[in-house]
Amino acid sequence: MKDIIDSLKIRLNNPFIISFLLSWPFWNWEIVVALLWYNSDNLSKWTNFSNYYDIVNHYSTFHKSIVMPLISATAYTILYPILKWAISSFNAFFSTLEESNVLMISKRGYVSTKKYVEALRKAEEEILALSDIIKNEARVLEENNKLQTDNSTLSSTNQSLKIEIKDYEQKLERYAFLSTIGSFDGDWTLKIQGLGITYYAFISIENGKLSITRQESKEYFSFDRISGYFANVFTQKAFINMSVTESWMSNIEITPDEQLFIDDTVKFFSQTQNYDADFKNQIFVKKTPSISFEFKKVDN
Numbered sequence: 632m633k634d635i636i637d638s639l640k641i642r643l644n645n646p647f648i649i650s651f652l653l654s655w656p657f658w659n660w661e662i663v664v665a666l667l668w669y670n671s672d673n674l675s676k677w678t679n680f681s682n683y684y685d686i687v688n689h690y691s692t693f694h695k696s697i698v699m700p701l702i703s704a705t706a707y708t709i710l711y712p713i714l715k716w717a718i719s720s721f722n723a724f725f726s727t728l729e730e731s732n733v734l735m736i737s738k739r740g741y742v743s744t745k746k747y748v749e750a751l752r753k754a755e756e757e758i759l760a761l762s763d764i765i766k767n768e769a770r771v772l773e774e775n776n777k778l779q780t781d782n783s784t785l786s787s788t789n790q791s792l793k794i795e796i797k798d799y800e801q802k803l804e805r806y807a808f809l810s811t812i813g814s815f816d817g818d819w820t821l822k823i824q825g826l827g828i829t830y831y832a833f834i835s836i837e838n839g840k841l842s843i844t845r846q847e848s849k850e851y852f853s854f855d856r857i858s859g860y861f862a863n864v865f866t867q868k869a870f871i872n873m874s875v876t877e878s879w880m881s882n883i884e885i886t887p888d889e890q891l892f893i894d895d896t897v898k899f900f901s902q903t904q905n906y907d908a909d910f911k912n913q914i915f916v917k918k919t920p921s922i923s924f925e926f927k928k929v930d931n
Contacts, residue, residue, distance in 0.1 A: 647708045654703035661690045806864040809910050812839040812857055818929040825922035828892045851893050852877065859903055862910070869908040869915055875900035895921050
């Protein structure tokens with residue numbers, strides 16, 4: 632199908648065929664008018680023919696349908712280039728004549744070859760200069776776009792760095808707070824185990840001073856304060872010195888194992904101990920061969 636259409640396009644582009652197709656309606660205008668102007672109802676009313684076939688058969692002759700369109704097409708095909716050349720020559724002649732008259736009237740009807748070559752050279756130089764300007768402008772625009780992209784990237788990076796710095800500042804502020812005794816303010820649970828004995832108590836701390844709020848076992852100990860504290864949040868280690876003494880209660884019966892447990896505990900707290908620390912949850916743990924200690928902050 633495509634080959635057929637391409638073949639028709641090639642033939643229709645032929646000036647002879649186009650001329651023939653255009654001249655045929657001119658020599659057979661009666662048929663064209665009848666076909667376009669009259670319909671089958673009023674054909675017999677306005678003409679002497681009862682149908683289209685009679686009209687075509689009457690007006691269509693070999694002379695009008697073939698000979699005259701062929702002559703017209705041949706004449707147009709041969710004469711059109713000549714006519715086109717004649718019109719172009721006519722226009723060129725009068726255009727040249729007009730320029731000559733203008734030059735003659737201006738009394739400078741000629742330009743020397745030297746001046747013409749010099750003017751042509753200057754025009755070429757100006758064209759080259761303009762081309763360089765355009766190239767430089769394009770390069771500047773490209774660099775400007777690159778700088779804008781880099782600036783956008785740097786702005787985004789700067790914003791990210793600001794967020795990271797703020798996060799680090801908050802962490803450092805948190806670490807600094809966790810390194811002070813003030814971070815102990817609040818309620819804590821204390822659990823001490825040793826020799827099969829478990830001591831469990833609830834402790835409240837304010838400005839390093841300890842006070843027992845409730846004990847789940849015998850009152851073995853009296854607590855005073857946290858007298859020394861140093862923390863390293865990066866190694867998760869903490870050094871705590873807590874003042875703890877044996878509770879003196881005359882009505883409490885103490886077994887030998889309990890007395891040994893009390894002595895070991897008081898001795899344990901009499902020295903600064905190195906605890907494993909979970910600063911996020913504020914849990915401090917220390918284990919020795921004879922005693923284990925867990926100090927955990929109660930969630931508010």
